[in-house]
Structures are given as C-alpha cells and as structure tokens.
Amino acid sequence: xxxxxxxxxxxxxxxxxxxxxxxxxxxxxxxxxxxxxxxxxxxxxxxxxxxxxxxxxxxxxxxxxxxxxxxxxxxxxxxxxxxxxxxxxxxxxxxxxxxxxxxxxxxxxxxxxxxxxxxxxxxxxxxxxxxxxxxxxxxxxxxxxxxxxxxxxxxxxxxxxxxxxxxxxxxxxxxxxxxxxxxxxxxxxxxxxxxxxxxxxxxxxxxxxxxxxxxxxxxxxxxxxxxxxxxxxxxxxxxxxxxxxxxxxxxxxxxxxxxxxxxxxxxxxxxxxxxxxxxxxxxxxxxxxxxxxxxxxxxxxxxxxxxxxxxxxxxxxxxxxxxxxxxxxxxxxxxxxxxx
Amino acid sequence: xxxxxxxxxxxxxxxxxxxxxxxxxxxxxxxxxxxxxxxxxxxxxxxxxxxxxxxxxxxxxxxxxxxxxxxxxxxxxxxxxxxxxxxxxxxxxxxxxxxxxxxxxxxxxxxxxxxxxxxxxxxxxxxxxxxxxxxxxxxxxxxxxxxxxxxxxxxxxxxxxxxxxxxxxx
Numbered sequence: 001x002x003x004x005x006x007x008x009x010x011x012x013x014x015x016x017x018x019x020x021x022x023x024x025x026x027x028x029x030x031x032x033x034x035x036x037x038x039x040x041x042x043x044x045x046x047x048x049x050x051x052x053x054x055x056x057x058x059x060x061x062x063x064x065x066x067x068x069x070x071x072x073x074x075x076x077x078x079x080x081x082x083x084x085x086x087x088x089x090x091x092x093x094x095x096x097x098x099x100x101x102x103x104x105x106x107x108x109x110x111x112x113x114x115x116x117x118x119x120x121x122x123x124x125x126x127x128x129x130x131x132x133x134x135x136x137x138x139x140x141x142x143x144x145x146x147x148x149x150x151x152x153x154x155x156x157x158x159x160x161x162x163x164x165x166x167x168x169x170x171x172x173x174x175x176x177x178x179x180x181x182x183x184x185x186x187x188x189x190x191x192x193x194x195x196x197x198x199x200x201x202x203x204x205x206x207x208x209x210x211x212x213x214x215x216x217x218x219x220x221x222x223x224x225x226x227x228x229x230x231x232x233x234x235x236x237x238x239x240x241x242x243x244x245x246x247x248x249x250x251x252x253x254x255x256x257x258x259x260x261x262x263x264x265x266x267x268x269x270x271x272x273x274x275x276x277x278x279x280x281x282x283x284x285x286x287x288x289x290x291x292x293x294x295x296x297x298x299x300x301x302x303x304x305x306x307x308x309x310x311x312x313x314x315x316x317x318x319x320x321x322x323x324x325x326x327x328x329x330x331x332x333x334x335x336x337x338x339x340x
Numbered sequence: 341x342x343x344x345x346x347x348x349x350x351x352x353x354x355x356x357x358x359x360x361x362x363x364x365x366x367x368x369x370x371x372x373x374x375x376x377x378x379x380x381x382x383x384x385x386x387x388x389x390x391x392x393x394x395x396x397x398x399x400x401x402x403x404x405x406x407x408x409x410x411x412x413x414x415x416x417x418x419x420x421x422x423x424x425x426x427x428x429x430x431x432x433x434x435x436x437x438x439x440x441x442x443x444x445x446x447x448x449x450x451x452x453x454x455x456x457x458x459x460x461x462x463x464x465x466x467x468x469x470x471x472x473x474x475x476x477x478x479x480x481x482x483x484x485x486x487x488x489x490x491x492x493x494x495x496x497x498x499x500x501x502x503x504x505x506x507x508x509x510x
Contacts, residue, residue: 076368116471120395127403131375134407138368138414146414153407177473 003106011112015092023247024054030299037303064236069140072233076139081234081241084132087125088248094118095255096180098265098284110265110284111180118179119171122256123164126211130156132245133220133230140233149230151310152220156211158317163207165325166200169332170260173197183264190271194261199328201261203321205294208253210317212246215302219310254294255287262290346387353380367413371406378402392473 028043028050035042043050068077098110115121130153137149171177173193174185186192194201210217221229231242258264265283269275281289308316357377364370378401385394469478480488 073366073368076372115391117391117395117473120392120399120473124395124399124403127399128375130403130407131372131410134410134414135368135372138410150411150414153411157404157407 007106007108008112011108012093015097015112016089019089019092019248019251020244022251023244024058026247026250026295027057027243028053029295030302033296033299034303037300058240061237061240066236066238067233069142069233071141073139073141076135077233078238080132080136080139081238081245082132083135084129084245085241085248087129087132088245088252091122091125091252092255094121094179095252095259096183096264097287098282099180101283109180114178114180117177119167119177119182119260122252123160123167126249126252127160129245129249132242136234136242137230140230142233144226144228145230145232148220148226148232151226152213152230155213155217155219155313155317158314159207159210159321162203162317162321162325163211165322165329166197166204166207167260169197169200169325169329172329172332172336179259179264182260183266186263187266187270192261192263192266197261197328197332199324200332201257203325203328204261205253205257205297206316206321208257209298209301210313212249212253212298214246214250214298216305216308217313218302218307219313250295250298251291254291254298257294258287258290343387347384350380350383350387354384368410371409371413374409375402375406378406390472392476 031053032042032050043053046052046056068074093112094115096109096111096114100107100109102108133152133156134149137145137147137152140146170182170193173189173196174182176182176185182193189196209215213220220226226232231239234242263270265287267275267278267281267283267286269278354377357373357380360373361370361377364373378397382394382397382402385391385397469475
C-alpha cells in the first residue's frame, strides 16, 4: 500500500514543487547573474539581496488583469499556455535524481518512475511542447505573434533532428533507453560519456539552447523585430506560464545533459576508491550541482553572445549540426563494431 | 475488468475525437482533435504493453507530422465564406460508394480474423534479446528486413520528390 501509492504520490509532489520553486528562483538567478555581468546589482529591494523577488513577481502576475483579445480564438488561446507548460513538467517523471536509497524503512528510488523507453519518452513529450508555441501565435490572431511562432516552430523542428541524432549515439554507447540504465552504464564504463562523446555533447548543448529559445537563438523573442514574440497578446498568469515553461525546459535540458553525459548522480571518479571521501556529498546533491553548472552556463551564454540572424540559425542547424551529428553517429557505430 | 473499462474509455475517446476531426468547421481545431486522437491511440499502445510503439506514435505522429499539418493549415487562406467550399464537381455518390466498399472490406477482415486461427508469431524464445525496444529492433532487422527496407526506400523517394517539386531548377 505505502510502496505502491503513498511513496509515488509523495515523489510526484516533491518533484513538481521542487521544479516550480526551482523555476521561479531560476528567474531571479538569471536577473542577478546578468546584473553582475553588466556591473549592476539586480533585484535588491524585496528581502535581503532580493531573495524574495520571485514571491513578489508571482503575486504581481496573479493580480494582473487577464485579457483575451476580442478577435482571438478563445479556446485555443486559453489552451496554448497550458499545452506549453504541461510537457515541460511531465518530463521530470523519468529523470533520476539519485540511486535507490533507504528512507524510513522503505527502499525509495530517487526518480518518479523508470520506464524502459525513458529517453524516447523525454524526446516525444518535448516534441508535443511545440504546439503551445504554434497555437499561441495562431490563436492571438495578430501578426507579430504569428510570425514569431512560425519562427519558433521551424527552429524547434530543425534542431530537434540534430539533438535526437546525438541521443542515438549515447544510446549506442549505453545499450539502453532507460535513464537509470544510462547512468549505470557510465559507472560500468568508468567514464562519463561527455569524454567519449564530446562532439555529441557539444551538439546536444547547442541544440538545447536552440530548443529552449534561449540566447543566442532567441529569435522568436527578438524584441526589435517582433515586439514581444509569440506571447505578445498574453497578460498576467498566462504570460507567466510561457515564461515558466521556458525555464522549466532549461532545467530539463540541464538535467538530461547531466544524466546522459556527466554521469547523473555519480560522484566524480565513482570507481576510484581513493576518492571515497567525496561520498560525503549525497548523490542527489551531485546531480543538482552538475545541473546547476549547466543552468549557469545558459545564463552566461545569454550575457555574452549576440543574437544570431535567422538565416544563420537555419544554416547552422541544417548544414553544420545535422551533418556533424550523423558523422558522429556513424563513427560511433563503426568504433563500437570494431571494439566488440 | 479494470482493463476492459480502460480499453472502452480510451476507444470511446478515440472514436469521439475522430468524429470531431471530420465534423469541426474550423480546420485548426480539427487538426488539434487529430493530435488528441493520436495521444489516445498511444495510450492504447501502452495498455497493450507496447511502450516503444506508444512513444514513437507520440513522437512521429502527434509531435512531428501533425505540426506540418498545422503549418499547412495556418499558411493557406481559410477565412473563406462557406459557399466557397462548395465544389460543383463533387462526386458525392462515388464517394459514398467508395466509403461503403471500405467499410465492407474492413468488416470482412474483422470477421475472417475471428474465424481464422491466430497467425503464427515468432516465439519469444527465438528472440535472443529482451525488452520491448530491443525485440522490435531485432524483428525489424531479421524477419521483416525486406519490408522495412522497402518502407525506407519509399520514404526516400518521397523526400526526393518533395525536393524536386520545391526547387524548380536544381
């Protein structure tokens, strides 16, 4: 009874809440880091060093007037923010935060579930998230959101190909689609896959930046050309949902990069007995530290790089990343056949 | 019992959304109902224990192909008056006859499927790998290699055809 119902429900509760809190604080972190990069202070008024800023933001967004334009497609307009938020959240179901641990007399696996097609599940759920953006642009019945949503969806579809191809080379290395299985195979291989698949990792990360519509690939939100992007007509909490979905997707990309390429919850050099003292940091903490590094890089990139032009973006996706990903996949396959 | 309830609920949703796809006036809404329909078909696959197929169904159909449908629907002018949709050359009777023929064919297939013994399947022991995805892959590259290659050939031809159509001068 407890093992079948109570523990899974508690896990879902913890993961969802942790994600939502993480997402809101991601926004604060981004404002702070960019402020520091530009020699400013960032939010300082609400709470010490502005740590309560997300709370103030949430209250503000919920109290704002909720506007639906008269000419909008009402049902689709309402559904679009939900459609973009839900896939971003249900992906966390298969991400392993740690190995099975013993808590209060129960064996608890530190992931909501482990399905044998975990990695494909992430890819397919993420592919449904495109609808939120397309429909937001269409339903607003306004030209800038429509242009922006066409840009965004073309970008997402293009980079999805390259990203999925890099995942295939990781699957070739691990021989399993289960997220926990991939971490375990890195333990058995005695190396993080980022070091045997550096090309795949770089393509994955660039593709991840593009798929989350982040700088330098944030063309769907290019203010100079498109006013606000596909969410121009949205206000209040519905706008916030798009915003939160973007940050939730960033956390997803960071967690997947950690799991696939940097050994997930494993400490550095998990097979070296001399470094046993590193176990003082719990495994889930290692996972969070590694993911946090990627999230920081996301913000760092935004503070550093200028935006791509749209044709450059498409050329990079189709003429550079996809051929490189295919070449990487072929080489991985050949090497695997030779070694086996 | 629980399985039957789940099956009939999912089947009812599939049929309901399928009806909405063809009856809805707004084409974008129609495409959206198609997505929902595909998602429920994926749920049916999960019930059958075919997780790999379910995930691929969502990835390829719900997430990939229908996005292209949406693009096409959004880019063509749909804000025409209802009478513009009326086609004077429409052959309603021919369409009805064809639909009836397909229905009859399906009925015969279903009826003969019950009468005939189950088709011989590859025994699970003959497959040297375990796991849903591994077994699908094994079968595709052994017993069904030629159909699989022909299907990929067809897709390749379609891709080349699209490129030739899109680019006037190559």
